[in-house]
Amino acid sequence: MEKSIYMDYAATTPMRSEVLDAMMPYLTDEFGNPSSLYTLGRRSRGVIEEARERIAAFLGADPREIVFTSGGTEADNFAVKGTVYANEKKGNHIITTPIEHHAVLAPCHYLEKRGFDVTYLPVDEYGLVDAADVAEAITEKTVLVSVMHANNEIGTIEPIEEISKVTREKKVLLHTDAVQTFGHIPTKVDVLGVDMLSMSAHKLYGPKGVGALYVRKGTKMVPVMHGGSQEQNRRGGTHNVAGIVGFAKAVELAEKEMGAEATRLSELRDYLIAGIVERIEDVRVNGHSEKRLPNNASVCLNGAEGEAILLSLDMENISCSSGSACTSGTLDPSHVLLAIGVPAEVAHSSLRLTFGSTTTKAEINYVLEVLPPIITRLRAMSPLDASWGKKC
Numbered sequence: 374m375e376k377s378i379y380m381d382y383a384a385t386t387p388m389r390s391e392v393l394d395a396m397m398p399y400l401t402d403e404f405g406n407p408s409s410l411y412t413l414g415r416r417s418r419g420v421i422e423e424a425r426e427r428i429a430a431f432l433g434a435d436p437r438e439i440v441f442t443s444g445g446t447e448a449d450n451f452a453v454k455g456t457v458y459a460n461e462k463k464g465n466h467i468i469t470t471p472i473e474h475h476a477v478l479a480p481c482h483y484l485e486k487r488g489f490d491v492t493y494l495p496v497d498e499y500g501l502v503d504a505a506d507v508a509e510a511i512t513e514k515t516v517l518v519s520v521m522h523a524n525n526e527i528g529t530i531e532p533i534e535e536i537s538k539v540t541r542e543k544k545v546l547l548h549t550d551a552v553q554t555f556g557h558i559p560t561k562v563d564v565l566g567v568d569m570l571s572m573s574a575h576k577l578y579g580p581k582g583v584g585a586l587y588v589r590k591g592t593k594m595v596p597v598m599h600g601g602s603q604e605q606n607r608r609g610g611t612h613n614v615a616g617i618v619g620f621a622k623a624v625e626l627a628e629k630e631m632g633a634e635a636t637r638l639s640e641l642r643d644y645l646i647a648g649i650v651e652r653i654e655d656v657r658v659n660g661h662s663e664k665r666l667p668n669n670a671s672v673c674l675n676g677a678e679g680e681a682i683l684l685s686l687d688m689e690n691i692s693c694s695s696g697s698a699c700t701s702g703t704l705d706p707s708h709v710l711l712a713i714g715v716p717a718e719v720a721h722s723s724l725r726l727t728f729g730s731t732t733t734k735a736e737i738n739y740v741l742e743v744l745p746p747i748i749t750r751l752r753a754m755s756p757l758d759a760s761w762g763k764k765c
């Protein structure tokens with residue numbers, strides 16, 4: 374196959390041409406600072422407010438509840454640090470999970486070093502959190518619960534609606550990192566029952582470097598980005614006008630297409646997973662079979678090294694990812710796979726294929742054709758032993 378196959382949509386998505394077209398004026402002639410009072414600036418202000426309305430409507434929220442950020446990572450940092458610093462008088466206890474994205478885990482680790490207590494909830498073999506465990510973990514001192522909507526590595530969708538029943542009853546703030554679900558499956562904030570929700574444009578065919586945090590009215594927060602009075606004093610810095618316009622365009626398109634696309638991708642996902650299990654021996658499927666992102670297939674191909682699988686697939690023009698953090702330059706296997714009980718040596722053999730708009734059944738068939746011989750070859754030449762993780 375000459376064409377290259379992109380199967381890493383959980384890492385990022387290609388920007389749609391309609392999105393670029395919508396952004397173009399704000400990268401050229403319409404350069405006014407949205408905080409300026411003259412007409413050119415007011416026009417920039419106007420399109421930001423239109424974008425805010427569109428994104429709020431998509432969430433079933435009020436436009437004033439949207440805070441634009443530089444992406445998912447900043448939204449997560451703001452949710453965690455912004456709320457706990459604002460509620461220090463109430464307590465110093467945070468509840469989260471061991472399978473969060475690093476954009477939530479790293480701020481939690483940072484806060485732990487500064488005297489905050491963090492409880493990492495247990496997750497089951499599929500990565501699911503139990504709402505009863507949340508209830509049990511909440512104390513007088515708890516100020517925040519943060520549980521992701523869906524996991525970026527194994528695709529498991531968490532029971533946020535059940536968890537929010539608990540947090541509402543106990544009057545504790547609930548944040549969800551919805552970067553993997555926003556624009557892909559429903560994320561109405563009142564259905565989920567969350568107080569904060571993180572989004573990132575580049576995971577739904579928008580531009581990189583822009584995102585938002587939904588913050589329910591009345592939520593006490595302090596800024597993490599101190600500066601000007603933008604975003605109702607919640608986030609300083611001149612707005613990324615073009616990025617915000619592109620983000621809203623991506624949301625508009627997602628709103629129209631996401632239902633049908635989720636159905637199409639779920640079928641491809643199930644077809645790929647079944648095909649891998651049928652053609653390759655000793656496969657572990659990671660994540661839940663039904664409570665799962667429509668576009669995520671995650672497997673461990675015991676005995677073959679994740680990074681070697683990746684590079685072999687890359688030679689076949691297939692771009693995908695290994696759950697192993699080797700890709701980010703560390704030796705450790707994925708914290709998510711370890712947390713769901715996958716032994717370290719098995720976790721090193723993980724492969725994540727995530728689909729999107731360009732993915733076709735023909736591409737899946739191609740993967741199913743080239744993957745089995747790659748695994749046979751890698752298993753034969755690279756038997757797993759205790760030292761092999763060092764190859765990262």
Ligand SMILES: *Cc1c(COP(=O)(O)O)cnc(C)c1O
Binds near residue numbers: 384443447474550576
């Ligand atoms: C990609 C991702 C992020 C980070 O978003 P950026 O916009 O790239 O900073 C956070 N959480 C999850 C679950 C993600 O998949």
